[in-house]
Amino acid sequence: MKKPLLFCIALVALMASCVEEPTIYLRLPDEDAASIPYQMDDTIKMCNQDGDTLSFIVTYDETKPFSEDYWGYPNDAKMSIIRQPWCYARTVLLHCNSDITDSRLMFTVIPDKYLYFEWNYELAIAEINLNSPTETVEVNGVTYENVHVDSYYDPQTGDLWHLWYYSEEVGLIAVKNKNHSLTLVP
Amino acid sequence: MKKIILVICLITFFSGAAFAQLDTVRSNKNEFSIGYGHMPSSSFRYRPGCMFYPETDNIGAIYVTYTRRLTKVIGIGLTFCYDPIHLDYYGTVNGNNTLICKVRENSFTLIPHLKINWLNTKYVNLYSKVGFMGFQHVTYKQEEYYPEIYEVNPAEITHYLDGFQITPVGVEVGTKRCAGFIQCGIGMEGIISIGFRYGIKDKE
Numbered sequence: 465m466k467k468p469l470l471f472c473i474a475l476v477a478l479m480a481s482c483v484e485e486p487t488i489y490l491r492l493p494d495e496d497a498a499s500i501p502y503q504m505d506d507t508i509k510m511c512n513q514d515g516d517t518l519s520f521i522v523t524y525d526e527t528k529p530f531s532e533d534y535w536g537y538p539n540d541a542k543m544s545i546i547r548q549p550w551c552y553a554r555t556v557l558l559h560c561n562s563d564i565t566d567s568r569l570m571f572t573v574i575p576d577k578y579l580y581f582e583w584n585y586e587l588a589i590a591e592i593n594l595n596s597p598t599e600t601v602e603v604n605g606v607t608y609e610n611v612h613v614d615s616y617y618d619p620q621t622g623d624l625w626h627l628w629y630y631s632e633e634v635g636l637i638a639v640k641n642k643n644h645s646l647t648l649v650p
Numbered sequence: 651m652k653k654i655i656l657v658i659c660l661i662t663f664f665s666g667a668a669f670a671q672l673d674t675v676r677s678n679k680n681e682f683s684i685g686y687g688h689m690p691s692s693s694f695r696y697r698p699g700c701m702f703y704p705e706t707d708n709i710g711a712i713y714v715t716y717t718r719r720l721t722k723v724i725g726i727g728l729t730f731c732y733d734p735i736h737l738d739y740y741g742t743v744n745g746n747n748t749l750i751c752k753v754r755e756n757s758f759t760l761i762p763h764l765k766i767n768w769l770n771t772k773y774v775n776l777y778s779k780v781g782f783m784g785f786q787h788v789t790y791k792q793e794e795y796y797p798e799i800y801e802v803n804p805a806e807i808t809h810y811l812d813g814f815q816i817t818p819v820g821v822e823v824g825t826k827r828c829a830g831f832i833q834c835g836i837g838m839e840g841i842i843s844i845g846f847r848y849g850i851k852d853k854e
Binding site for chain 1 (some may be wrong): 695697699700701702704737739741750751753755788790792798799800801802803804805806807
């Protein structure tokens with residue numbers, strides 16, 4: 465069984481090598497790229513669930529070809545055999561390395577203002593269309609307008625998985641899951 | 651299904667006739683042929699996970715062949731193959747699926763080949779053919795329609811020895827000098843191809 469399979473793979477590889485094709489990427493408009501309002505070396509202060517103030521510094525800000533398969537690995541974009549890059553995406557990484565925590569927040573925006581958000585890989589992962597309707601929210605006594613609210617709940621128990629508030633003007637306002645939270649310090 | 655049965659019947663008929671005439675073996679010293687191949691190797695593309703997959707227009711391959719017979723059975727020669735390929739890429743512009751890029755490729759390949767006539771009769775020949783390490787030259791022309799929205803990076807054209815042809819079976823039917831042929835296989839000459847063969851300096 466293995467020999468015919470290997471033969472078929474070799475045949476396909478041989479045939480596939482005969483055509484040259486261009487590489488096409490959808491460009492990221494400036495307006496879409498600006499939906500992440502952070503610049504390199506910016507410092508953002510956030511308050512965690514214990515009341516500690518954490519300083520996040522923007523340590524990475526790059527626009528590169530993007531595939532959904534490796535959006536979580538901006539520093540080590542690997543080739544994917546599942547999906548090839550098809551557009552440009554801007555990825556911004558905020559890093560906080562203190563005695564209290566070693567935490568990171570990552571934002572990736574692709575054309576048509578589709579935003580991926582990740583908090584320490586596993587604490588929260590979200591995808592949101594920034595063209596969707598916004599709300600006005602109040603966080604720690606401050607009122608924010610044009611805020612995208614996204615929440616995920618366990619369909620079985622109804623427990624909160626994570627909730628986040630994001631504004632194109634301010635950036636991340638708050639994110640929380642069952643045990644952890646970060647809230648912007650104005 | 652009917653076509654397959656018809657083809658099998660034809661092959662059986664010609665093979666039977668051929669075996670009956672084994673005594674009248676003939677062989678041309680020099681053979682020239684011209685043919686058209688449907689679905690050459692350029693028709694097959696394998697790009698897993700690619701978001702922009704083109705609409706293609708593979709016209710097919712046109713080729714000319716020269717074969718020098720070393721013996722009644724074995725011949726060596728060269729095949730020159732021309733294979734034009736049209737690729738049209740579509741993408742979304744203002745919500746509409748629109749042509750964003752056109753690519754026109756012309757592939758010219760020169761392949762050395764080995765031809766083995768495993769049945770030579772007065773009117774019918776059966777043969778196999780293999781060719782590898784063909785030198786391929788590709789011309790590439792690209793037109794972009796929305797460069798402000800899509801970045802199109804031209805393919806890196808390489809000219810290397812990757813032309814090939816594997817023909818397990820081919821049938822020539824005709825006289826000593828002129829014959830039509832049909833063959834099936836894979837490679838630059840297509841999955842199935844038809845053509846005309848002309849032989850000179852016959853050697854009985």
